[in-house]
Amino acid sequence: MGRHTVAASAKKPRRNLVMSVIGAVAVVGVVGSGVFLWVGGHFDPLLATADAGCTEPEQLVVVADRSIAPALADIADTFDRKSGECVTTEVTAQDSADTAAVLASGGVDADAWVPESSVWLDRMNATAASLGQTAPEVDARASIASTPVVFAAAATDATELASEPVSWSRVLGGALPTILPDPEASAASLAGLLALRGHSSAEDPRQFAGAMIALGKSIPASTSAAFSALGAGDTPSVVITTEAQVAAYNSEDPPEPLVAAYPADGTLALDYPFVRLAASGAEGDAEGEEPAADGEEATDDGAKTTTKAELLEAFEAAVRDAAKPLAKAGFRAADGTGLLDLPGVGTEGPAAEPAADAATQLEILRAWGVLTLRSRMLAVIDVSGSMEEPAENGLRRIDIFQQAALGAMQKFSGEVELGVWVFSTARNGELDYEDLSPIAPLADAAHTQQIAGVIQSLPARLGGATGLYDTALAAVKRVRETYDPEKVNSVLLITDGKNEDENGISLDALLAELKKIDDPTKPVPVIMIGFGPDTDLAAMQQIAQATKGAAYSASKPEDLSTVLVDALSQRSCRPNCG
Template sequence: MGRHSISAAVKRPGRRLVLSIIAAFAVVGIVGSGVFLWVGGYLSPLFAAADMGCTDPEQLVVVADPSIAPALADIAKEFDAASEECVATEVKSQDSADTAAVLASGNSKADAWVPESSVWLDRMAATATSLGQTAPSLDVRESIASTPVVLAAAATKATDIATEPVTWARLLGGTLPAILPDPEASAASLAGLLALRGHSSPDDPRQFAGAMIELGKSIPASTSAAFGALGATDQPAVVITTEAQVAAYNLSDPAEPLVAAYPVDGTVALDYPLVVLASASRDADAAGDGSADTAAAGVASRSELLGAFEAEVREAGDELAAAGFRAPDGSGALEIAGVGAEAPAAEQALDAAAQLEILRAWGVLTLRSRMLAVIDVSGSMEEPAENGLRRIDIFQQAAVGAMGKFSGEVEMGVWVFSTARNGDLDYEDLSPIAPLADAAHMQEIAGIIQSLPARLGGATGLYDTTLAAVQRVRESYDPEKVNSVLLITDGKNEDENGIDLDTLLAELAKIDDPTKPVPVIMIGFGPDTDLAAMQRIAQATKGAAYSASKPEDLGIVLVDALSQRACRPNC
């Protein structure tokens, strides 16, 4: 089994005395007349500097992503101790998403930032624009480390996963279940989606969209939660993450270690740029307060100290490797259980524009929906399809597959319709709109799908049903969700006693409320549908109309219906 598949079997890591563990041990000490928390031998970097005879240290503040902050904190402590200057360097651990938001609002007081990826710089600028702010001036320097995107597996299930080559193609095809931490908060997840898109078919955009829909069905609260879920799944699965995160997890001596699977069809890597935050202006402010004299006396400026700290970090390759990071160019050997000694070649995931485009698509595909599914059960559904089965049989198969594309957070109800289905009404309410996470509700819908052949009869009462469905969804509108009607039919309106198309369109215009949009997604399959009428209805509700030439195409057009929500009505 080569290193490009799954790394060698995990050996349980031994316990190590590292500074971060020592720092976690705290005792209460009395200082002066107050009670303070004494951590790692010092109350703070300022007290550490004072203990070394430095009574008025220059304090540097470096904000770093939690994945690399512990390693940088150790390097900072060594830097302060070895420096001939009076300096106290504080490394603050903060999620890159939070730091990007703080910077975008113009409220950061830090001297430097080490994000999880360069893509956070573009996301920060985009956030600033959305807030009406000018993006802060940044001095973006070269990366101090890198780590490839990998697929993490529980050690006890790694052998099952490696029965065939580990590839992105397996994720796209659905043969290798995967868990994806929220890419809104994780650059590793977003870069993983970039790699996944790079291996999808350029001729079939539905393939990548379908994979994102599947990944979005269950989004863990964090990468740690995703790792914890691996051991709990009956079916072998992987988490899209980074090699450094696998290394950090295994160094914590977990009950169930992980192994890093390196896709044989290639991967991407995250960079960790060092970003200097307006240090020049802070130096200028300090000079105005009289520090120019100290500078003339040979005391280092803040920017000089920051430059010295940067040099220290770039010389600390061994310390960063011990924490699971590769050199900026991807080179370097690791000696950590669960990851390969040498990493495969990986392209830097630096295409920020592509990643932001993927993020927008992800936001659309994972919008939580509140949907009323309206199913045609007219007599024509008895007619044979191309493969010899009845249309209703093919629809049942497609419906089961389509249901699997929705997460438990989606709310769905079910109507069926045909003329005079329920007294004078053309529609029958079989299940209320409720969360699919409710097992009883999900079972009820599955039972309805199975019962459809026994419900066939009558003609297609399309227009009355469409109007009633829009009214029903708007009556119980939830502003926190995408409220819509999904109507599936194999025919055209045949209700001579009901409203006509012009009346339907007029009524839809009358009840239209821009604050409570209810788009109608219409899917027609078979040769008898009236696509022109469906398109007019879709346009009136800012929905979409699709024609599936064969009933088995239902699952394909459903992906389109979900993936194009953001561009309607101009898709």
């Protein structure tokens, strides 16, 4: 990018004519000391060239999402060199999440912003509101480009994956191993969640919640990290991303190129709006100054100079006219049209709806934040003699619980911390409970193996009556003793009966003690799950309410996995979940 001199136009240039110099559709003549451009049948005076006296070129600063910043930098370089304007255009690459946050908290020293999706404007406003700030004044123009959301796969896995159509439905059903970069930072991931929600069952909201829990089990730090994970496992997997990101990755000649797999059940597209930032001063002249003439301002010697607003509009027009550079970078036109000739992506774009429902996307993002909060949980399991009774399918209750518990463990990420108690009456001396595994991260393979061994040993531990109330109180106290403010601390208590400890505390005494030890700064909700016909649901609900937890009833023991999804997905609404 260099310094260039332009002549001031007598009229504010129309946007379809601003780049006429680039197109060389001009006749240049010299009159006196001025340089003139023949446009539309008349002469327009331009500022003198750099050699004729432009000593301080105007500077434009454009902040753009990292995905599109390289293409915009190339367009800016051409704009600076060939437009004849006395301007230096700087394109700064920054993640849209970071720009949105900085704008919300006070502003960015830039003239324009090109985020990877319009949803970032809503994120910006929501963040400003949460900070008690007024929403930033911006002028969001139409999109300059678009790119569809796709599944990226390692080229070596493409044939195997293509044996069955890739689709959002397969992701929802857990049949297509999928990696999701953090939707807090990726509009592609957030749009992917929107697509998943659109294809999930309206009758069973657990399906979408369960899919988010599964996707949140391992969240890569970035899209690049997600791409690096492809091809590394035994089972082919895909990354939710965009066509443009696949093209950009392949342009770096990686050891394992990627291919874009287009969802068979339709997809969404990200837009890239051109956003002018009012705080930059590019919206016009300073307050109180009288403009010289229709977009021009006068210098001390009476010469006319082009305003920053006019230069910014010229750059925006240049970007909108730059279909080839954008296509070379893997972007299609704002309406999704355009042909690409790049490795790993299709020539023609898929039919894609715009990911325009920003309100729903923000709602999904809040749910994602709740579901992926890292948990610190003490699982307390009933091993009273009644667990040996048969369920409807003929298996013992404890057998069905074992199957459900092992399946549930697979849903947790390694960052979840889990401990295990078992309980019945007089289980450990005079105590009704026994600590079999401390609360520790599941990322520790030895700890995970220990918990799996505990679950396998449960049938051999059966016996006694149900010592529910003493155990619930002790569990809450234990979790609070080692409370971690960075995690969701909770007790998950699973039982098939009601309190049968005649020597223990009563329900009223339990509720009074829970109220007495309640600490709003260290909440420990108790999630009660009862299964079978003998559970005391009314008592469970009172215990849950006293701790701002929740009580669930699984009429069949095999419903436990579904109930666990409910328990996890409603963390944001307790204690008033509908």
